[in-house]
Amino acid sequence: AAAALNGTNQITAAYAATANHVVISEVRIDNGFEYIELYNPTSVSISINNLKMRRYTAGGTANALVAAFPAGAAVPPNGFYLITDVASSGSIGIAADYTNATALGQSADNTIILMTNTAGDPVCGSIVGVAGVVDGVGWGAPCKIETTASPQAANIIERKAGPSSTAVSLASGGVDQFCGNGEDANNNSLDWVAQATGNPQNSAGAAEYPLCFA
Numbered sequence: 127a128a129a130a131l132n133g134t135n136q137i138t139a140a141y142a143a144t145a146n147h148v149v150i151s152e153v154r155i156d157n158g159f160e161y162i163e164l165y166n167p168t169s170v171s172i173s174i175n176n177l178k179m180r181r182y183t184a185g186g187t188a189n190a191l192v193a194a195f196p197a198g199a200a201v202p203p204n205g206f207y208l209i210t211d212v213a214s215s216g217s218i219g220i221a222a223d224y225t226n227a228t229a230l231g232q233s234a235d236n237t238i239i240l241m242t243n244t245a246g247d248p249v250c251g252s253i254v255g256v257a258g259v260v261d262g263v264g265w266g267a268p269c270k271i272e273t274t275a276s277p278q279a280a281n282i283i284e285r286k287a288g289p290s291s292t293a294v295s296l297a298s299g300g301v302d303q304f305c306g307n308g309e310d311a312n313n314n315s316l317d318w319v320a321q322a323t324g325n326p327q328n329s330a331g332a333a334e335y336p337l338c339f340a
Contacts, residue, residue, distance in 0.1 A: 151307035167308030184235035237264035276318035305338035
């Protein structure tokens with residue numbers, strides 16, 4: 127997205143269609159079943175312990191989802207990292223890597239941004255190119271977005287594996303099911319699809335390689 131966190135924790139620009147940094151890969155917006163999934167499309171482990179995650183309402187009000195990831199937190203090569211809250215931890219069918227004590231509170235027209243610990247809150251509008259922003263997704267009619275907003279989902283949105291991915295191709299049995307979620311054209315409306323069924327994955331799961339669109 128707007129900035130990339132590489133293996134040495136340096137911030138660099140990233141505008142390739144396939145990301146070279148950790149991205150937000152799936153979001154479920156459903157009280158009691160909420161989660162946020164991260165994906166690493168690279169072949170090296172990427173530390174996230176100098177990052178934070180914040181949620182913004184349609185009006186721009188900030189809420190801390192992860193004030194700081196724990197020491198040693200990392201997304202494995204071509205792997206995932208799962209975030210949930212205490213109320214949802216027993217409902218999503220898989221153990222989370224990080225469990226927030228308070229509700230994630232995701233709802234319509236919100237934005238989630240993954241950013242460095244020292245980054246300030248971006249103003250409303252596009253977050254592409256904003257210093258300290260690693261990745262972000264806004265859905266519906268949000269305050270903050272990457273270029274244009276993701277489709278509004280009843281419950282679930284998922285990042286594409288490649289530019290031609292669809293909800294069907296990403297779902298169970300689809301041709302992109304095991305191709306990861308690395309598509310990143312810095313445009314939420316192009317990079318994301320609404321999904322009927324979620325598939326949360328954690329850091330202990332199988333790696334998924336973005337080779338389908340290499």
